[in-house]
Amino acid sequence: MTGQQEASWYDPAIYPEWRTSAPWVMDDMIAAQPANVAWTLSSVANAAGAVASAITEAVDADAPVVVSGTGTAGHAARGVAVALNWGVGDETGGRVEFRESDDQARAPRRGGVLVVVSHGGASSSTLAALNSARDAGARTCLIVAAEGTAAHDLADFVLQLPERDKSYCHTVGYTSPIAAGLAIAAQMRNEQLDPAAVQASLEQALAGRGAIEELGAGLGRIQRFVAAGSLVDEPSARELALDVAEAAWLPASVFGLEDLLHGHMVGHNEESGLAVLLTGGPQLSNGAATAAGLLRAATRIGLRTILIATDEVARLIDEDATSVGRIIVPSSDLPAVVTSLLGTAVAVQHLSMTLVASRGTNPDLLRREDIAYREAVAAGGAKQPSRK
CATH class of the missing domain: 3.40.50.10490 (Glucose-6-phosphate isomerase like protein; domain 1)
Incomplete structure (x- = not known):
């Protein structure tokens, strides 16, 4: 660790490993994805079946099916929505809807199923979306990497992802939840995705x-x-x-x-x-x-x-x-x-x-080494300065 890295703000228990050159932590996570995605498909298989049944029931009842998230989790949630539309056979991409977590929290769909994607399970909008959905009579599913979070308590179904991303710029944190969504969708189609082939x-x-x-x-x-x-x-x-x-x-x-x-x-x-x-x-x-x-x-x-x-x-x-x-x-x-x-x-x-x-940038810390960017995280109020 260099003198710069000995700054009092840096806590390795909170922040990603601080490296000064490539290979970055993000490089490691990119390389880990083939095995991680296969691991995800295998580890969520049982829970995915229960969620597939709940979504199928909602579709048959013409009830809403919403996938929600924000940040990288929001982009992964969009991917899960694409996967679930494949699962229900809707090539137009309209039957399963993506909504940002804050939008879902403020104006929840009534009934049906809400699937929330989260890395740490602690974003304020994620928790608000789950609470609003439950109040609106929806069944809730959480796709999450962290364990034992507040979001777990608000979910009827949990697809626990096997590994947390170790870089703040997510790669595994993007593909792993999408793999979980594909596992759900495949079961809706009475198919199986071969983890080894993926x-x-x-x-x-x-x-x-x-x-x-x-x-x-x-x-x-x-x-x-x-x-x-x-x-x-x-x-x-x-x-x-x-x-x-x-x-x-x-x-x-x-x-x-x-x-x-x-x-x-x-x-x-x-x-x-x-x-x-x-x-x-x-x-x-x-x-x-x-x-x-x-x-x-x-x-x-x-x-x-x-x-x-x-x-x-x-x-x-x-x-x-x-x-x-x-x-x-x-x-x-x-x-x-x-x-x-x-x-x-x-x-x-x-x-x-x-x-x-x-x-010549460091992709892992999202500029947290600069005090202005650290303070901006707190000022935004969306999350605490821990791994996303």
Whole structure:
């Protein structure tokens, strides 16, 4: 530990391990994901069956099914909603609804089922959402990494995740709850996801890091970053923007594919980077046409552009539509939703770490080494300065 690290505020029991260079704790957690996701699928199997039954009952009764969370847990919750819509066979993505925790707390749906995703089980909005749902007659499910939290007492069902993320910039904390959601969804379809097959697919995705690092160097010293994705790719796009902000300390925003074409790019130029995500969903050819148009428009005004897609989608978009290149998310024999949610997550994380390397930032502490950022956490009142 350096002299700087001996500052009185730093408590290793609260904060992630403080490293001064790569490999970062976030690197360790990225590498741990294949085994962790397989572990998650196995460990939540029994509880997932009970939740699958409760959701099926709600769907049959035309009652609401809501998935809620905030921050990385909120992005994972969006992924769980995508998974559960696959579980009920709704390709439109509308039957199971995502709502931010604070929105759910203030205006809860009546009855049905609320699924809450949380890392530490202590966010004020998470607890409020669970309380409001119970008061509104909903059955509650908690997908959580921490043990014995206040949120556990408010849940009818608990899917206990096997491992907590050790970095503040979450990777396992994103993919593990999504894996739990996929376990629920598979049981709703009377199917099983083979943990070994999912692990192998993520190991294949991890193997692409070198190529992504080489590609990411083409982003240069951008000053702003934009991620764009819709439908099944919205969770990954949102998580990419958050990872870039948290890990690389770079201002980042997220939009739908179409929305970004309507005025938002006026504020961007050659100092901005854009990643367009398209890995699945209905009417892929139409989605590819929208993505190609967005990439061409952004490239024309100087943005450094990257496409993140499956090979099936990439074949629909000309190579010259991007100025930097494309990241291909490996496909497998698993359901396409697994590739979109989990395989894309690894690509997103690798791209974020490329920006970490180029900008020389520490991705693990979310700038807590700066007193202003520590005090901002307390001022916001959303959580205590402990692992998310």
